[in-house]
Amino acid sequence: QKEVEQNSGPLSVPEGAIASLNCTYSDRGSQSFFWYRQYSGKSPELIMSIYSNGDKEDGRFTAQLNKASQYVSLLIRDSQPSDSATYLCAVKRPGGYNKLIFGAGTRLAVHP
Amino acid sequence: ETGVTQTPRHLVMGMTNKKSLKCEQHLGHNAMYWYKQSAKKPLELMFVYSLEERVENNSVPSRFSPECPNSSHLFLHLHTLQPEDSALYLCASSQSTGTGANVLTFGAGSRLTVL
Numbered sequence: 001q002k003e004v005e006q007n008s009g010p011l012s013v014p015e016g017a018i019a020s021l022n023c024t025y026s027d028r029g030s031q032s033f034f035w036y037r038q039y040s041g042k043s044p045e046l047i048m049s050i051y052s053n054g055d056k057e058d059g060r061f062t063a064q065l066n067k068a069s070q071y072v073s074l075l076i077r078d079s080q081p082s083d084s085a086t087y088l089c090a091v092k093r094p095g096g097y098n099k100l101i102f103g104a105g106t107r108l109a110v111h112p
Numbered sequence: 113e114t115g116v117t118q119t120p121r122h123l124v125m126g127m128t129n130k131k132s133l134k135c136e137q138h139l140g141h142n143a144m145y146w147y148k149q150s151a152k153k154p155l156e157l158m159f160v161y162s163l164e165e166r167v168e169n170n171s172v173p174s175r176f177s178p179e180c181p182n183s184s185h186l187f188l189h190l191h192t193l194q195p196e197d198s199a200l201y202l203c204a205s206s207q208s209t210g211t212g213a214n215v216l217t218f219g220a221g222s223r224l225t226v227l
Contacts, residue, residue, distance in 0.1 A: 044202075092214060
């Protein structure tokens with residue numbers, strides 16, 4: 001079982017719709033969860049972090065965490081073509097130093 | 113310069129060559145990382161340095177040798193690589209403690225091709 005699993009996509013949504021990206025993780029002791037965005041040919045950049053069960057909103061982005069189900073998601077409201085990228089879910093492994101484990105990413109395509 | 117700078121951006125080498133990748137961060141961070149990104153595979157953590165001490169070596173073959181002379185600079189020395197080592201090598205930095213420890217800033221990457 002992979003430590004962090006994501007559907008590779010592509011997830012295709014029309015402009016203005018809600019894009020829903022999902023991630024599951026295997027280590028029940030994980031405490032910190034992150035979403036990074038990576039445009040083609042660029043390096044990943046952090047867009048959201050979440051540490052507690054429930055929802056966390058930042059502009060058009062909402063991260064949702066359910067530790068009991070070992071599930072974290074990212075919702076993008078009013079999707080724009082500029083949101084087209086690969087979204088990487090990352091989980092901080094408990095203990096140790098700053099060990100972020102990444103999923104393989106979900107490619108999102110927002111079409112006009 | 114700002115952020116995290118990696119050089120070279122592209123590198124082609126033969127299996128018998130020795131080369132080095134360089135990373136420099138201008139963010140005042142004290143933890144630095146090497147990640148490997150291959151097509152359609154997750155980012156693989158290779159090495160972590162915190163306060164210039166290597167704190168993570170993620171079962172990386174010895175043909176990859178990291179060096180962190182100070183908190184701003186990180187190198188990855190390469191020798192006798194294999195074609196399967198061809199990938200994008202990403203350097204990142206963060207604070208080593210506190211909530212900033214979870215926020216990685218990545219460089220643009222070094223695209224390595226091994227012939």
